[in-house]
Amino acid sequence: MNKAELIDAIAADSKLSKADSKRAVDAIVNTTQKALKKGDRVALVGFGSWSVSKRAARVGRNPQTGKEIKIAAKNVVKFKAGADLSGAVN
Numbered sequence: 001m002n003k004a005e006l007i008d009a010i011a012a013d014s015k016l017s018k019a020d021s022k023r024a025v026d027a028i029v030n031t032t033q034k035a036l037k038k039g040d041r042v043a044l045v046g047f048g049s050w051s052v053s054k055r056a057a058r059v060g061r062n063p064q065t066g067k068e069i070k071i072a073a074k075n076v077v078k079f080k081a082g083a084d085l086s087g088a089v090n
Contacts, residue, residue, distance in 0.1 A: 036077060046084035053078050 001009070003025065011021040035042050036052050043049035057073040081089075 044082070046082045048079055048081040048085055050077055050079050052076070
């Protein structure tokens, strides 16, 4: 499901217009990005939670040449599914 399909599904389920659904999806995405950028955790009970984790610098290998390369440290976003979501999928 892509963003346009998500907006259509939200509009159909909630009886909102597509424009209102698009604004709601955009607001959720933007708010989540801002919170994660600040280092906060975003949790939707039953659905799951997003958090930021630091990945340390490390040495890797170029698969074509086998030469060692340095991989810089960076922050990564992690998602952990909630119990309700896990139960619905399984």
